[in-house]
Amino acid sequence: MTTPATILIVDDEPAIRRLLRGALERAAYAVSEAGTAREAMERLAVKDPAVILLDLGLPDRDGIELIPLIARQSSATILIVSARDATDEKVAALDLGAADYVTKPFDTDEVLARVRAALRHRLTADGGQTALTAGGVAIDLLGHRVTRDGEAVHLTPKEFVALAELARFPGRVITHQHLLRAVWPNDHERHVEYLRVLIRNLRQKLEADPTRPTLVVNELGIGYRLIGAAT
Numbered sequence: 623m624t625t626p627a628t629i630l631i632v633d634d635e636p637a638i639r640r641l642l643r644g645a646l647e648r649a650a651y652a653v654s655e656a657g658t659a660r661e662a663m664e665r666l667a668v669k670d671p672a673v674i675l676l677d678l679g680l681p682d683r684d685g686i687e688l689i690p691l692i693a694r695q696s697s698a699t700i701l702i703v704s705a706r707d708a709t710d711e712k713v714a715a716l717d718l719g720a721a722d723y724v725t726k727p728f729d730t731d732e733v734l735a736r737v738r739a740a741l742r743h744r745l746t747a748d749g750g751q752t753a754l755t756a757g758g759v760a761i762d763l764l765g766h767r768v769t770r771d772g773e774a775v776h777l778t779p780k781e782f783v784a785l786a787e788l789a790r791f792p793g794r795v796i797t798h799q800h801l802l803r804a805v806w807p808n809d810h811e812r813h814v815e816y817l818r819v820l821i822r823n824l825r826q827k828l829e830a831d832p833t834r835p836t837l838v839v840n841e842l843g844i845g846y847r848l849i850g851a852a853t
Contacts, residue, residue: 627672627741628652630698632662632688634681638726642675642703645730651737659683663691671698673740675733676720678704678711686711689718699740703728709843716797716844723795723844739793754789756837756850759828761789768828775827780805784820788838788848797845821846 629651631642636657643653654671656662659680665671674692678685689700702715705726712723721743722736754761758771763786768775777785787804788796802812805820825832838846 626650626652628654628669629737630654630656630662630665630671630674632656632659632674632680632685633677633703634658634679635677638677638703641730642733645734646737649734649737657681659685659688662688663695666692666696666698670696673737674698674700675703675737676700678702678706678715686714686718689715689720693719699743701733701736701740703733712844713797713799716795717799721791721794736793739791743791743794754792754848754850756848757830759837759850761785761850763789770828777824777827780820781824781827784817785824785838785848788846789850792848792850795841795845795847801845 634657646653700720702720702723707725760769829835
């Protein structure tokens with residue numbers, strides 16, 4: 623029998639914890655809870671969860687400050703679940719090491735989808751699958767091959783690097799700055815417009831309708847995410 627993944631909920635609102643616990647347990651996950659930053663760190667000392675759902679508005683410490691502390695102690699994937707919706711706070715959380723950001727009020731199905739994406743990434747990072755499919759597009763990260771409806775797609779080196787960064791974390795938002803550093807590592811004058819042009823070219827090659835992308839989707843002001851599944 624497979625041991626269920628443990629999800630740690632860190633939120634000071636009991637009603638939110640109950641809502642998330644119910645949804646996660648119905649999806650067959652094991653659940654742990656903490657109402658403060660201190661309790662969260664104590665839980666981590668006892669058991670390292672697979673995923674942490676972290677609220678930023680904790681009573682004893684700002685959740686933003688907690689992200690690097692968790693990362694030093696735990697291998698868990700951090701998903702922010704917060705009422706704060708300012709773009710700069712989202713970018714700060716992601717750049718500090720959070721994998722994704724869900725704004726309250728949230729749909730529990732969306733949270734579960736983000737949890738599944740986080741767990742898929744852990745499998746990939748731990749030596750699992752490195753191939754993905756999305757609609758008619760297949761991406762082989764090890765073989766550096768991309769096909770669409772069975773036909774090879776030619777990507778430039780920079781296009782493949784950007785796609786690979788997105789494909790390594792399917793379903794996860796990757797910030798503009800992360801992608802710029804990956805694609806133009808030696809360019810000190812990195813501009814988001816470079817990235818927009820590159821993503822537009824990728825969509826022309828991969829999307830059924832580039833004007834209505836369903837594969838590489840935009841997170842306004844933050845970055846992009848690849849909608850796909852490990853195979």
